[in-house]
Amino acid sequence: MxxxxxxxxxxxxxxxxxxxxxxxxxxxxxxxxxxxxxxxxxxxxxxxxxxxxxxxxxxxxxxxxxxxxxxxxxxxxxxxxxxxxxxxxxxxxxxxxxxxxxxxxxxxxxxxxxxxxxxxxxxxxxxxxxxxxxxxxxxxxxxxxxxxxxxxxxxxxxxxxxxxxxxxxxxxxxxxxxxxxxxxxxxxxxxxxxxxxxxxxxxxxxxxxxxxxxxxxxxxxxxxGVGNCHIYIDKDADKEKALNILINAKTDRPAVCNAAETVIVHSEWLKENKEELIAAFNEHNIQVHGDDKAVEAIPGAVPATEKDWAEEFLGLAIAVKVVDDVQGAIDHIEEYGTKHSEAIITENKMAAAAFMNQVDAAAVYHNASTRFTDGSALGFGAEIGISTQKLHxxxxxxxxxxxxxxxxxxxxxxxx
Amino acid sequence: MxxxxxxxxxxxxxxxxxxxxxxxxxxxxxxxxxxxxxxxxxxxxxxxxxxxxxxxxxxxxxxxxxxxxxxxxxxxxxxxxxxxxxxxxxxxxxxxxxxxxxxxxxxxxxxxxxxxxxxxxxxxxxxxxxxxxxxxxxxxxxxxxxxxxxxxxxxxxxxxxxxxxxxxxxxxxxxxxxxxxxxxxxxxxxxxxxxxxxxxxxxxxxxxxxxxxxxxxxxxxxxxGVGNCHIYIDKDADKEKALNILINAKTDRPAVCNAAETVIVHSEWLKENKEELIAAFNEHNIQVHGDDKAVEAIPGAVPATEKDWAEEFLGLAIAVKVVDDVQGAIDHIEEYGTKHSEAIITENKMAAAAFMNQVDAAAVYHNASTRFTDGSALGFGAEIGISTQKLHxxxxxxxxxxxxxxxxxxxxxxxx
Missing domain, CATH: 3.40.605.10 (Aldehyde Dehydrogenase; Chain A, domain 1)
Known part of the structure; x- marks a missing residue:
């Protein structure tokens, strides 16, 4: 040495x-x-x-x-x-x-x-x-x-x-x-x-x-820092936007910090769009780790462990949490998020405002992919890293x- | 308890x-x-x-x-x-x-x-x-x-x-x-x-x-942080400005962090203005801790210890260092300063620019008192403190x- x-x-x-x-x-x-x-x-x-x-x-x-x-x-x-x-x-x-x-x-x-x-x-x-x-x-x-x-x-x-x-x-x-x-x-x-x-x-x-x-x-x-990023698909989410953004955020580059690791789905949206969501997961070979409701709804889903909620998969797997309102999504992100990038998909302005104001993260998104949290994507030209701290x-x-x-x-x- | x-x-x-x-x-x-x-x-x-x-x-x-x-x-x-x-x-x-x-x-x-x-x-x-x-x-x-x-x-x-x-x-x-x-x-x-x-x-x-x-x-x-602040009186300092600023920075509120703790004096300025400087120290009961040249020039001055150069007096005492050029002042501040507030008194623009650019501190002054490093003095209304760190x-x-x-x-x- x-x-x-x-x-x-x-x-x-x-x-x-x-x-x-x-x-x-x-x-x-x-x-x-x-x-x-x-x-x-x-x-x-x-x-x-x-x-x-x-x-x-x-x-x-x-x-x-x-x-x-x-x-x-x-x-x-x-x-x-x-x-x-x-x-x-x-x-x-x-x-x-x-x-x-x-x-x-x-x-x-x-x-x-x-x-x-x-x-x-x-x-x-x-x-x-x-x-x-x-x-x-x-x-x-x-x-x-x-x-x-x-x-x-x-x-x-x-x-x-x-x-x-x-x-x-x-x-x-x-x-x-x-x-x-x-x-x-x-x-x-x-x-x-x-x-x-x-x-x-x-x-x-x-x-x-x-x-x-x-x-x-x-x-x-x-x-x-680490990005345990969430996509929340609200009751009033547009189906096409929701699926596009979810698949982009999950699969474009699964190993990077701004990739999605958990999708939180409103129970009513899930009920109406279950087949398309399942088809999207299947098409992209995404393994689902779900809560009880998600496991029940999505064939092949395995029960999510505490680690699944808290940590990054950094690969083609995703945790799925079903909630009954935007507050449920905000609370879940509060508990498990790493304050990196969090997105809400909705056409409802009230829900969007609640999410954008209350979620504590470096970047919050309304109807866009978390993948944009990146120096070159935002036009900075280069970046030394993505800060998940609050100072400086x-x-x-x-x-x-x-x-x-x-x-x-x-x-x-x-x-x- | x-x-x-x-x-x-x-x-x-x-x-x-x-x-x-x-x-x-x-x-x-x-x-x-x-x-x-x-x-x-x-x-x-x-x-x-x-x-x-x-x-x-x-x-x-x-x-x-x-x-x-x-x-x-x-x-x-x-x-x-x-x-x-x-x-x-x-x-x-x-x-x-x-x-x-x-x-x-x-x-x-x-x-x-x-x-x-x-x-x-x-x-x-x-x-x-x-x-x-x-x-x-x-x-x-x-x-x-x-x-x-x-x-x-x-x-x-x-x-x-x-x-x-x-x-x-x-x-x-x-x-x-x-x-x-x-x-x-x-x-x-x-x-x-x-x-x-x-x-x-x-x-x-x-x-x-x-x-x-x-x-x-x-x-x-x-x-x-702690403010071990310096006033550098350059060869081309205006006598009245120099003495006013020095006395203000030392005596206005000696116990605060933006008060002056060391005055660095150019040898030629000292030679020409020795009597007035001594009179100012005496008038304000300022005890001088000097380097060899300062002790020789200023009656009643005691030799400065390492601690005198490095720490705040927070009272009516001051360290006096004699230098032969602006670089000597910059080097002394580099060694002992706490990156709080540092001032140069000079009518020479080149010397001022060298000092302002090279001294690494939260605030650098040309022909003004270090006492202005203060939220209310600068118009911020209130302050939670004065940061001597570089981040945030x-x-x-x-x-x-x-x-x-x-x-x-x-x-x-x-x-x-």
Whole structure:
């Protein structure tokens, strides 16, 4: 196991962040372009190193999904470069004035966006996050300390080596990108409490990784979370909209956080539309885990367990709950939702308003799919994650979520 | 020691927060007015209960400053009522639309402000915080769980009893205000990890209280911090502005967080203006703790210790550091500042720009006193504290800091 000096790396990042924060948008954009070119140029090297991770992973017997996320190809490295080049076209939030006013005494107040400083990124064995997160951090003027899953260590080292060499030809200090290159778990723990040098931790991955960070960190955390999302089909739901949205939210990409995991169905709607609902489930091979009424109504449904209500299936299965009014749906979501994305399908404005006002989530939908909770779908261009916390940023987080503000006061000798 | 069921109280607050979040501004304003009237009406009762705390405090031999903060008078209770009535005139942030756009597919996106939910307030033996924090929480649609210093328990119980009785005559659920009425320290600890029921913790008080919360909480914390503020008098500082601002920032209210604790003086300015600076220190009885050059220049100055540079004096003492350029000032602030409020006094635009851009703090000043870092001075009307953290809110926090946002999507069957 390689020993690394996490504190020193964080200090180097912090020092580099000072210069980086002062760069002009053009300087940062030029650097992103140079990084993109370098990654493309060094694809062969990156793939050779990635193969080492893949072979070790095969020996360890990881799942197919895990191996797929770990695997790089020429096309995927090209996607990295494309992603970095897309950042060039996004507005730079740094320097934006959020508010500006003059006090009666003549002192001018200007609230401007400034970079957070140093971002600590803690993530699983997904080399794409190494590039995505670095690009977002640099564009928003932040240094970054990367701690990716140990099983992607060779891939991450190769990617960061290429980026470091490329940064030499830019105005961004090379030290602004730090990879904690070790399989030592203690190294990650050190990041949790390095408040002096790291301004924010962003965990990206499964629930247990996120909980470990949240429970152990004294550095502030931007929590990106699990989405146990619900579609509520109201008594007054339009049949076609309801089935379209349900199937889209469940099957378009079942493994992502904005996919639907439970459908709550009004008993009267179910009675009238039972056959079509069953046909839709069958057509898309969706396994139903239902409450008593759903099991009775839907052939092949199995009784839902507490875990089925509370956790994501992340596959072609869905929990079905039957309620008698919108309040029943709101209460169920209150109990089991993860405050990510929740939808009501109805033509009834009163029911829609009750749902939209009372459901506590980052995004609430009336007659649309939960799949739109996504930075690129909403037009943010890129996202560092989807926040399910309430402080700082809620929902998809674009570049502004990686900034803070500073009050700049200009006076002429004003005192209180 | 009274045992309390902290979890149950937090649950009651959470339940109450649901209804409170939906109230109209007028309903909340009417409630604030009723609370204000009740506190005034019950002044005698509150003072009798406060006397119990004062007598216990006297026996325990608390400092004069501590006793002063604990003591209530008819005038102070009147101030409570006035504070609540002032909140009525502030804009209600709940329901504000921060951004709104329509996707190409016709789905409408609206990002609106909503209450955080339940605020956990942890503070010292200052009964005024009980009223101030409750007022701010209720106006912004939040329930509040109060845990004030044990030495103010009788006062806080009396205040909350009066507020509870008054809430019966309002649309705000009585359970929206919870006092953890115990001297049991474990009760406070329970609040730290009650993520299911409390949305944010706000510690208000000295450094050790804040650190205890930050280090032990898994609930997100809004950190209000210590202000080790600096005034840098540049080579090109105007003498009159420099002395006015320095004396104002040091002496106007030495015990508050936006008071100056260190003055950094350019060596050339010091040489030219030494006599006036010494006269100003003497006139205001300011004890100087200096570096070698300052001790040499200023009669009566004692050598500054590491603690003098790093911590607040909160009284009529100041650390004096002599530097040879603006970078020396920036570096000193980088090392010892607490990212609160920092000022440069200069007529030189280049020096001012370097300082304003490079110093990392909630508020940076050019030719004005650090004393303006304050919600009421900046026109926010009221503040829950001054944030020295970078996430969510930075600097004085008014009502909007007690809200989060929610994306409300309105569609017509849109899928991805």
């Amino acid at each position: 390689i020993k690394v000096d996490v504190k020193q790396q964080a200090q180097l990042a912090q020092k580099a962040s000072k210069g980086l924060a002062l760069l002009a948008t053009e300087q940062k954009n030029e650097a992103l372009s140079i990084l993109a070119d370098a990654l493309e140029r060094e694809t062969a090297y990156i793939l050779v190193e990635n193969k080492k991770d893949l072979e070790a992973g095969k020996e360890k017997g990881f799942t197919e999904a895990f191996m797929d996320r770990l695997q790089l190809t020429e096309a995927r490295v090209k996607d990295f470069a494309t992603g970095l080049r897309e950042l060039i076209h996004l507005d730079d939030p740094v320097g934006d004035s959020l508010a500006s006013w003059t006090l009666d005494n003549g002192m001018k107040v200007d609230q401007i966006r400034v970079p957070l400083g140093v971002i600590g990124m803690i993530y699983e064995a997904r080399p794409n996050v190494t590039v995505d997160a670095t690009g977002l951090a640099l564009k928003s003027g932040n240094a970054i300390v990367l701690k990716g899953g140990s099983n992607a260590l060779h891939s991450n080292q190769a990617i960061v080596k290429v980026m470091h060499e490329a940064l030499n030809d830019t105005d961004i200090p090379v030290d602004a990108v730090q990879l904690i290159a070790t399989t030592d778990r203690e190294a990650t723990g050190q990041l949790f409490t390095m408040k002096e040098h790291i301004d924010v931790l962003i965990p990206r991955g499964g629930g247990s990784l996120i909980n470990t960070v949240v429970n152990n960190a004294t550095v502030p955390v931007l929590e990106t 940023a809620r929902g998809p987080m674009g570049l502004p979520a990686l900034t803070t503000t500073k009050y700049c006061m200009t006076g002429d000798g004003q005192i209180r | 009274i045992k309390v069921d902290v979890k149950q109280q937090a649950q009651l607050a959470q339940k109450a927060s649901k209804g409170l979040a939906l109230l109209a501004t007028e309903q909340k304003n009417e409630a604030l007015s009723i609370l204000a009237d009740a506190l005034e009406r019950e002044t005698a009762y509150i003072l009798v209960e406060n006397k119990k705390d004062l007598e216990a405090g006297k026996e325990k031999g608390f400092t004069e400053a501590f006793m002063d903060r604990l003591q209530l008078t008819e005038a102070r209770v009147k101030d409570f009522a006035t504070g609540l009535r002032e909140l009525i005139h502030l804009d209600d942030p709940v329901g504000d639309s921060l951004a709104s756009w329509t996707l190409d597919n016709g789905m409408k996106v609206d990002q609106i402000r909503v209450p955080l939910g339940v605020i956990g307030m942890i503070y010292e033996a200052r009964p005024n915080v009980t009223v101030d924090a409750t007022g701010l929480a209720l106006k912004s649609g939040n329930a509040i769980v109060l845990k004030g210093g044990s030495n103010a328990l009788h006062s806080n119980q009396a205040i909350v009893k009066v507020m509870h009785e008054a809430l019966n005559d309002t649309d705000i659920p009585v359970d929206a205000v919870q006092l953890i009425a115990t001297t049991d320290r474990e009760a406070t600890g329970q609040l730290f990890t009650m993520k299911e029921h409390i949305d944010v913790l706000i510690p208000r008080g000295g450094g050790s209280l804040i650190n205890t919360v930050v280090n032990n909480a898994t609930v997100p914390v809004l950190e209000t 809110a930075r600097g004085p926090m008014g009502l909007p800091a007690l809200t989060t946002t929610k994306y409300c999507m309105t569609g017509d069957g849109q899928i991805r």
